[in-house]
Amino acid sequence: MAKVLLLAEHDGKTLNTATARALRCAAELGDVALALFGGNTEAVADEAASLNGVSRVLRIDRPENGEPVAAVIAPQLAELAAGYDVLLAPSSTYGKDVLPRAAALLGVPQISDIMEIVDSRTFRRPIYAGNVITTVRVPESCKVVGTVRIASFAAVDRSHAPAPVESIALQASLPSHTTWIGLEASGGDRPDLQSATRVVAGGRGLGSKESFDMIFQLADKLGAAVGASRAAVDAGYVPNDMQVGQTGKIIAPDLYIAVGISGAIQHMTGIKDAGVIVAINRDGEAPIFEAADIGLVGDLFQILPELDRALEG
Amino acid sequence: MKILVGIKRVIDYNVRVQINRDGTDVVKEGVKMSINPFDEIAVEQALRIRDAGMADEVVVVSIGPGAAQQQLRTALAMGADRATLIETENEVQPLAAARALMKLVESEGPGMVLLGKQAIDDDANQVGQMLAALWDRPQATFISGLEVTEGKAKAVREVDAGLETVEVSLPAVFTVDLRLNEPRFVKMPDIMKAKRKPLETMTFESLGIDMPPQLENLGYAPPPPRAGGTKVESVAALIAALKDKGVL
Numbered sequence: 241m242a243k244v245l246l247l248a249e250h251d252g253k254t255l256n257t258a259t260a261r262a263l264r265c266a267a268e269l270g271d272v273a274l275a276l277f278g279g280n281t282e283a284v285a286d287e288a289a290s291l292n293g294v295s296r297v298l299r300i301d302r303p304e305n306g307e308p309v310a311a312v313i314a315p316q317l318a319e320l321a322a323g324y325d326v327l328l329a330p331s332s333t334y335g336k337d338v339l340p341r342a343a344a345l346l347g348v349p350q351i352s353d354i355m356e357i358v359d360s361r362t363f364r365r366p367i368y369a370g371n372v373i374t375t376v377r378v379p380e381s382c383k384v385v386g387t388v389r390i391a392s393f394a395a396v397d398r399s400h401a402p403a404p405v406e407s408i409a410l411q412a413s414l415p416s417h418t419t420w421i422g423l424e425a426s427g428g429d430r431p432d433l434q435s436a437t438r439v440v441a442g443g444r445g446l447g448s449k450e451s452f453d454m455i456f457q458l459a460d461k462l463g464a465a466v467g468a469s470r471a472a473v474d475a476g477y478v479p480n481d482m483q484v485g486q487t488g489k490i491i492a493p494d495l496y497i498a499v500g501i502s503g504a505i506q507h508m509t510g511i512k513d514a515g516v517i518v519a520i521n522r523d524g525e526a527p528i529f530e531a532a533d534i535g536l537v538g539d540l541f542q543i544l545p546e547l548d549r550a551l552e553g
Numbered sequence: 554m555k556i557l558v559g560i561k562r563v564i565d566y567n568v569r570v571q572i573n574r575d576g577t578d579v580v581k582e583g584v585k586m587s588i589n590p591f592d593e594i595a596v597e598q599a600l601r602i603r604d605a606g607m608a609d610e611v612v613v614v615s616i617g618p619g620a621a622q623q624q625l626r627t628a629l630a631m632g633a634d635r636a637t638l639i640e641t642e643n644e645v646q647p648l649a650a651a652r653a654l655m656k657l658v659e660s661e662g663p664g665m666v667l668l669g670k671q672a673i674d675d676d677a678n679q680v681g682q683m684l685a686a687l688w689d690r691p692q693a694t695f696i697s698g699l700e701v702t703e704g705k706a707k708a709v710r711e712v713d714a715g716l717e718t719v720e721v722s723l724p725a726v727f728t729v730d731l732r733l734n735e736p737r738f739v740k741m742p743d744i745m746k747a748k749r750k751p752l753e754t755m756t757f758e759s760l761g762i763d764m765p766p767q768l769e770n771l772g773y774a775p776p777p778p779r780a781g782g783t784k785v786e787s788v789a790a791l792i793a794a795l796k797d798k799g800v801l
Contacts, residue, residue: 309719310682310685311691311692314686334712337682337695338682340678340680341685343679345686347648348765349646349647349767349768350647350677351768352676352677366676367675367773368579370776371569371776372570372579374772375773375774377768377769378768378769379766379767379769381766382766415689415691417721417725418692418693418719421719423715423716424716425714425715426716438800480697481711481715481716487731489713495800495801512776515800516798518795530781531781532781534782534794536784536785536790536791537784547788547792551792
């Protein structure tokens with residue numbers, strides 16, 4: 241059975257759900273060791289050990305690992321990967337930052353955004369913004385290194401028997417040329433857009449920044465994250481980290497409600513793995529209705545208050 | 554300080570990409586080609602840094618077919634000082650591209666390398682990170698803000714959780730995101746001027762680049778279509794349908 245090393249993503253307190261999704265892919269390829277880099281990963285290690293499909297949890301704790309700096313993590317990851325056949329990371333901004341750096345140190349190509357496993361060396365991945373799917377094979381001489389498109393895999397469950405946790409000491413010398421200064425988190429108390437199970441998104445149809453508050457209200461009723469189309473971001477209704485689509489975030493919530501979004505191809509690329517897509521739009525011919533599971537044609541300024549009331553009742 | 558900017562010739566953003574008959578490639582004949590949009594933003598940023606007096610030369614480099622000279626000329630018309638084409642008709646995957654850029658980094662000695670965060674054709678998002686690894690220098694990826702001071706740069710990165718700020722010592726590699734700037738439009742007199750700017754051609758052989766293993770490409774297919782659903786007539790029907798699907 242192949243030995244698989246998966247880079248876990250966490251904030252020092254909890255695991256990011258991207259990890260449990262990438263784990264579904266990793267476990268299909270072999271026996272998975274989960275690598276936790278951090279300042280102190282004790283709390284996260286317990287959580288990681290309970291995930292279905294994890295055989296071992298590896299803690300690499302040192303002060304320099306307290307912040308997510310790719311130039312610091314990558315050489316350690318490359319060193320650790322020496323004993324493995326497969327090295328994976330979630331295709332989050334963290335995984336995309338770290339993994340190619342490790343792949344270059346290992347001298348092997350990387351498969352970005354694995355969406356499907358064909359066999360142990362062959363994978364499908366999206367190119368041209370998801371408009372084309374390509375099948376690629378890793379040469380026999382190479383370790384398999386890839387990022388996992390998190391929207392393509394469901395999160396694994398928690399098993400009852402925790403996997404063993406080990407602390408690992410590595411030799412890699414670490415650079416000091418990069419200083420992590422800080423993170424300005426977006427979204428406040430709402431769920432994180434990337435990992436939320438429900439998302440309500442607004443588009444240009446809202447017409448103004450003030451009207452966009454209706455989207456926030458509906459999202460809060462549903463316990464949902466808030467997203468936006470590129471048009472809404474460009475119009476200045478919301479900040480750009482809320483953008484869903486080809487150049488924004490690619491998400492796969494169980495429920496996606498698109499309000500006043502026409503459904504340009506760039507936007508649809510970002511939501512095509514969503515469970516149920518709901519479209520609310522005045523224009524019955526809007527392309528969003530071609531992909532929506534449930535469509536409601538009408539004036540959002542009437543529909544949203546009505547929906548609010550109905551959800552209260 | 555010198556700034557090196559990598560640009561890739563890709564199918565234009567507005568073209569609806571078609572797969573050829575036997576599924577071995579996408580159709581490129583007769584299709585509009587452009588500078589990868591993220592790379593264009595990298596060129597613009599380099600020009601702004603130079604024009605603010607923080608750098609004295611902007612060198613653009615492309616790896617690709619002879620026709621990529623067109624994209625290099627466009628970058629020269631935007632204001633870059635000179636261009637280098639590493640000419641090849643073969644498929645160049647990210648690690649090979651990073652090794653080729655590393656050769657130029659060794660000969661040019663730039664203080665900054667700016668690249669797009671990904672090319673809109675293969676969507677790999679790897680070259681900048683790989684170059685930084687081979688160079689053993691800092692990387693600041695997916696940046697939407699950049700402030701350059703003497704020997705250092707502070708970059709704002711667009712990450713899933715929000716906006717992250719890092720400070721790196723130079724030289725360093727930066728990969729740019731869409732919102733860093735809006736590239737300038739090229740004016741006709743600048744296009745004429747660009748024709749006289751130096752454009753040098755090299756090859757993988759002349760640079761002595763060690764070709765790394767590459768992924769074997771087994772073909773292309775369209776994505777599975779998403780079947781459209783039904784329309785409902787009222788909010789009450791919408792809520793009933795959501796409950797029916799078990800998402801409410």
